[in-house]
Amino acid sequence: MITPSGHKVYAIAAEYPTAAALYDAAKRVRDAGFKRWDVFSPFPIHGMDDAMGLGKSWLSAVVLAGGLSGLTTALILEFGPSWILYPLIVHGKPYDWKTVPAFFPIMFELTILFSAFAAFFAVLIMNGLPRWNHPMFNWDRFTRVTNDGFFLAIEARDPRFDQNETRDLLEQTGGQHITIVHED
């Protein structure tokens, strides 16, 4: 789909007067079966996850994997040298597995560090970041999103997307200033 100005269509977007109106609209869009769409608001809206039908994020699985690899790294780097490669008595402490209390802090730190890295980079990737610009900013009203604007956008790549029907749906949910947002 191409706009009159010759750009590809990114989404059809609407503005809502309140957070409650946006919340109700999100439930309607969810029930209509759309998958590629998003809502934008100046602040987090409690219960929006359910209203959008987002389900559980798989971020926690990535973080768990990061944490476990951090723990494994610490175990190998600590027990490898001091138990197997260079067994030395330091401070009168044992050098086999019994010295584990001395190693716990590092096991703990590396678990946390790798979890944090995993969380940080997974969040960037899942959100499609970093990027220079977002098509939504091609709509001048959208600048209100950090102030008092509540927006909902259904993307053109959604299989159920149809320019006229989607526009009708947004109109029925009480959306205002419904517009076509184009790609860069």
Add this chain to the structure above:
Amino acid sequence: MSERAEIPTPEGEFFESTRFAGLSLLLGLGAIVGLVLCLIGGIMSPLQFSYSWLFGFIYFFTLCCGCLFWTIVHHATDAEWSVVVRRQLENIALLLLALAIFAIPILLLRHQLFEWMNIPPGRDSALDSKRQYLNWPFFAFRALLYFVLLGGVALLLRRLSVAQDRDGNPGYTIWMRKVAFAGLPIFGLALTFSAFDWLMGLNYRWFSTMWGPYIFAGAAGSSMSLLVLVITALRSAGYLRGVVTLEHYHIMGKWMFAFCVFWAYIGFSQYMLQWYANIPEETQYYIVRNTESWWPLSLLLVFGRFFGPFAILLLQSIKKEPHRLAMIAGWILLMQALDMYLIVLPSLHGTGVRLSIWDLLCPIAIGCSLAFIYLRLVGRTSLFPVRDPRLIESLRLTN
């Protein structure tokens, strides 16, 4: 925003004590029989009995203190989620006043429990340098002070909260917040120094600067577990059904998880520093508990109090499933008992575990008495603060 919350009637929900008269009678009988048996035990074998009683007493003391802590934190942070469960916290915290009576045997049996009371001045220079703190008049005064302060805060917070049930005056919330601000340092100091007096004082040569936080971490985590059990029991009896939701369980589960980790963090910090420094004065505590038949119990504590619950409570689904969460909560309460057992009893049986009938009877006698008083207390007021200004937000909680 959520669709399920219904605003309850301002009359609130009341626990019908008559429905549970049988249970109340059973607990009352258990308390009387248990306390009479304890009296016999105290006369027959005062040494073993004194340690067993201290174990039972300190177990319930930490649980009640923990509930007082959660009440104080609720007000000090102006929390939203805990409004619906706050009345039960207040009820359990008020049991501290009853616990003051159960502290009397500890003061009476002081010569069995605390070695430092039997050593005359001039015999041990390590003790002599601590005499300004470790002396009987100050010890007795402190014990009284702890209960006056902790019990006073618990009583005041519950009084104000119940008064708000009647007229809904938001001024009570402000007052409770002020009491909570004063209560925070009072709670921290009273719990820390009572742990010093009654637990660390069992061996006057040993010391740990982590002792206060260690006891606190166990108290906070296990009292949150107790709250989960109490709320689940009330819900299965048909109360609080439309009030406490899975979202509240999720938060209580998160707190159980958080304090499971915090307990391990503090416990390990205390252990690791003393293990690494390897100074006889400090390691004597752990040598007793990590040798002979105490060793398997110490290992069970490490795995049962931390690794097991940690792995299980990581899962979100467990925290949103009341009956499974209640099972974990019961397990944590059991582990808290083991923790207190491993603190108190090795001071008597340094050569290995020697179970005694009093180890079981003392906690049962104290527990039955407290449960009996709790059942009388819970029916007096609404099961949740019906006119708290934050009630609606709490009912509509979403994580």
